Amino acid sequence: MKARIRITLKNGVLDPQGKAIQNALSGLGFKGVEEVRQGKYIEVDLASTDEAAARAEVERMCRDLLANLVIEDYAFELSAG
Amino acid sequence: MKARIRITLKNGVLDPQGKAIQNALSGLGFKGVEEVRQGKYIEVDLASTDEAAARAEVERMCRDLLANLVIEDYAFELSAG
Numbered sequence: 110m111k112a113r114i115r116i117t118l119k120n121g122v123l124d125p126q127g128k129a130i131q132n133a134l135s136g137l138g139f140k141g142v143e144e145v146r147q148g149k150y151i152e153v154d155l156a157s158t159d160e161a162a163a164r165a166e167v168e169r170m171c172r173d174l175l176a177n178l179v180i181e182d183y184a185f186e187l188s189a190g
Numbered sequence: 191m192k193a194r195i196r197i198t199l200k201n202g203v204l205d206p207q208g209k210a211i212q213n214a215l216s217g218l219g220f221k222g223v224e225e226v227r228q229g230k231y232i233e234v235d236l237a238s239t240d241e242a243a244a245r246a247e248v249e250r251m252c253r254d255l256l257a258n259l260v261i262e263d264y265a266f267e268l269s270a271g
Binding site: 117133141146152166 | 238
């Protein structure tokens with residue numbers, strides 16, 4: 110199975126990278142950009158074909174390694190192949 | 191509208207960050223991790239409420255600034271609010 114994981118900064122955590130992107134977009138002439146937040150996107154290919162087991166494993170990966178739960182949230186979807 | 195943009199390395203482009211994550215997961219005892227690829231995730235809040243206009247604008251943002259089309263692909267979804 111393939112897990113598509115999005116890791117985002119929690120609301121209220123300053124995001125200087127997002128702010129830099131917002132400024133750059135504004136400098137390029139894009140109007141009406143109200144906010145930009147940058148996060149991480151991670152794709153993990155798992156040998157497991159059992160969705161419940163894969164879901165539990167990806168949860169643990171996020172908690173143990175991928176996300177810093179003090180300042181970040183995570184979300185993911187699983188799909189076959 | 192809110193755009194959720196995923197920027198990923200094209201197939202065939204080396205991804206040392208993804209490889210480092212894969213090694214770390216393996217070191218933590220996760221079995222059956224076949225591949226890990228790291229990308230970027232960017233959320234953009236747009237003042238625009240017209241979906242077609244927002245879609246065209248986000249396309250341009252990706253091409254002009256957010257993605258390096260030589261080595262990266264992008265994909266995004268739009269949602270209200």
